[in-house]
Amino acid sequence: MNPYKYMKNAIIVGQYKPGTRLTEKALADELQVSRTPIREAIKQLEVDGLITPYKKRGYVVKSFSIEDIRQIYNVRALLEGYATGEAAVMRTEEDLERIAAKNTAYRQAIEAVDRENIETIQYIQQINQQFHSEILFAARNDHLKALIERVVVVPIIFRSFYWYDERQLMRSLQVHETILQAIRHRESDRARVAMQEHIYQGRDDVIEALQKQNILQDE
Amino acid sequence: MNPYKYMKNAIIVGQYKPGTRLTEKALADELQVSRTPIREAIKQLEVDGLITPYKKRGYVVKSFSIEDIRQIYNVRALLEGYATGEAAVMRTEEDLERIAAKNTAYRQAIEAVDRENIETIQYIQQINQQFHSEILFAARNDHLKALIERVVVVPIIFRSFYWYDERQLMRSLQVHETILQAIRHRESDRARVAMQEHIYQGRDDVIEALQKQNILQDE
DNA sequence: AAATATCATACGGTATACAATAGGTCAATA
DNA sequence: TATTGACCTATTGTATACCGTATGATATTT
Missing domain, CATH: 1.20.120.530 (GntR ligand-binding domain-like)
Structure with a gap:
């Protein structure tokens, strides 16, 4: 499963809960790939509106009111x-x-x-x-x-x-x-x-x- | 101007015409940056629906019927x-x-x-x-x-x-x-x-x- | 001449090293 | 004690080298 699908799924099933902070390094370690494919996935999730930048230090999973x-x-x-x-x-x-x-x-x-x-x-x-x-x-x-x-x-x-x-x-x-x-x-x-x-x-x-x-x- | 904005604008103003083939290398040379930021821009343009993969060899600017x-x-x-x-x-x-x-x-x-x-x-x-x-x-x-x-x-x-x-x-x-x-x-x-x-x-x-x-x- | 097999290469995919910088910590000063 | 400033470090941003592979050209066979 590619990083985008994996992460999207993780958000949907609640594995990454709203407010969870995501950094490229941590994700790369978790998915056992380098940062490059992670960055790609992050960019896509961002346009999906599922994550949002967290003051220039990684991203957080969006929470919905x-x-x-x-x-x-x-x-x-x-x-x-x-x-x-x-x-x-x-x-x-x-x-x-x-x-x-x-x-x-x-x-x-x-x-x-x-x-x-x-x-x-x-x-x-x-x-x-x-x-x-x-x-x-x-x-x-x-x-x-x-x-x-x-x-x-x-x-x-x-x-x-x-x-x-x-x-x-x-x-x-x-x-x-x-x-x-x-x-x-x-x-x-x-x-x-x-x-x-x-x-x-x-x-x-x-x-x-x-x-x-x-x-x-x-x- | 970052690569995404540059490329998006280029498509809008017709500088990259529909059907134009885009490769990472060529874009990197044109914008004087490495492939990494180009890939990022390409991924975003793809979800925007402005470009589309061209048989595993780069992308083409979408044309609209x-x-x-x-x-x-x-x-x-x-x-x-x-x-x-x-x-x-x-x-x-x-x-x-x-x-x-x-x-x-x-x-x-x-x-x-x-x-x-x-x-x-x-x-x-x-x-x-x-x-x-x-x-x-x-x-x-x-x-x-x-x-x-x-x-x-x-x-x-x-x-x-x-x-x-x-x-x-x-x-x-x-x-x-x-x-x-x-x-x-x-x-x-x-x-x-x-x-x-x-x-x-x-x-x-x-x-x-x-x-x-x-x-x-x-x- | 057509079909198939072989191969070179162009290109995207990935890893990684290095650069830039924001943010927090801690100390110095008022 | 509060405020400022310097510095350290976590983390993203960028460049680049290497790897894998599909495509298209060339050669070979029928």
């Missing part, structure tokens, strides 16, 4: 809503089948969920991402796709923050169904709105979970 | 429209004054335009950019701002492709007025729509100019 998260999710809702609307117009039959397949997989994953087993939840998240990816592909707009992939990094970091309860999972499934049907019937506007709602829901779940956690920290 | 340009402008209209709507809600009195000031400057620049003098046209473009920047600032969403700044690079490259005629300039001014008024009266939706229209107009002007040029090339 609740307001940051709200803004990011709002932009994501805008972009991914638009993409979904476009997908409803541009999709081929094959696109539709692939999206439908992910939706079926999603339903099955939810039916098979086992709260004792974290992997079943991670699997749901994974299928969910694939559903979104298929829609993005069907929208046939590479620039839009690239932009969304950038915006989506932070939501991915925080995806482990919401442990859907049964009710949330079912609601999420229903919205997926709605989106699929709207794309099927080429109802662009409805597809857009349903996706936006889906993402706003995710936003609120994350924010709620974060606020609960903060309260716990204060006590 | 008309379809690319259409997609990019559409995404820009979406994002900047949203930002303008947000600005109408979030703006302070000071924001409003700054936006109004840019608008006044814009009107004066248009009145003073001299078709024989290219600088007066460049000046209009510059003020136009500042008008957009002020609105972006007033929207108070850093993530949105960062995203738009990325999307806007390609439109900047192509900005010299449209030589507004008198009619276009006046229309452009009128839309600016509309946007300003909508922001003033906190009419979010109207602000959004007016900005979108403004950008779509720019899109069509660029595409028209490019198509005319292609016809000339074919002959």
Whole structure:
């Protein structure tokens, strides 16, 4: 695994926590490579907005306020809503089948969920991402796709923050169904709105979970 | 000027034309630095989407098809429209004054335009950019701002492709007025729509100019 | 003449040595 | 005790040498 992917993953899974200081030397030692490839990775992570320079002495992993998260999710809702609307117009039959397949997989994953087993939840998240990816592909707009992939990094970091309860999972499934049907019937506007709602829901779940956690920290 | 800025500018002003092959060595010689800072700049330009790897032997400056340009402008209209709507809600009195000031400057620049003098046209473009920047600032969403700044690079490259005629300039001014008024009266939706229209107009002007040029090339 | 194999080399990938500098420490002074 | 200044060091910035490899040219074979 190259340094960029390694470090990005480390940030996403929380191995490098927000506020962690990163220096080229330390990273080079950890990944057993020289500073050159590390510098490269750092530059990329910087434009990704995942790390930020720390007074000319290395970098720190960015931390996100609740307001940051709200803004990011709002932009994501805008972009991914638009993409979904476009997908409803541009999709081929094959696109539709692939999206439908992910939706079926999603339903099955939810039916098979086992709260004792974290992997079943991670699997749901994974299928969910694939559903979104298929829609993005069907929208046939590479620039839009690239932009969304950038915006989506932070939501991915925080995806482990919401442990859907049964009710949330079912609601999420229903919205997926709605989106699929709207794309099927080429109802662009409805597809857009349903996706936006889906993402706003995710936003609120994350924010709620974060606020609960903060309260716990204060006590 | 650091290598990244230098190269980015060179691409924007057309010094490195689309399709130009770039090698680390050649760039290092040209900029009188070693390969290390060049590599750094190249990595950043790559994530900017301005250059692209050329079969494991260096990079080429990306070229954009008309379809690319259409997609990019559409995404820009979406994002900047949203930002303008947000600005109408979030703006302070000071924001409003700054936006109004840019608008006044814009009107004066248009009145003073001299078709024989290219600088007066460049000046209009510059003020136009500042008008957009002020609105972006007033929207108070850093993530949105960062995203738009990325999307806007390609439109900047192509900005010299449209030589507004008198009619276009006046229309452009009128839309600016509309946007300003909508922001003033906190009419979010109207602000959004007016900005979108403004950008779509720019899109069509660029595409028209490019198509005319292609016809000339074919002959 | 076409297809394949061989090889040289151009070029990016990596490591590392050296240079520049910001920031903190500690001592000297007010 | 507070403030200034000098110096040390941690850490990034840059240059460069070496390594690995894909590409394209050349030669060889059919």
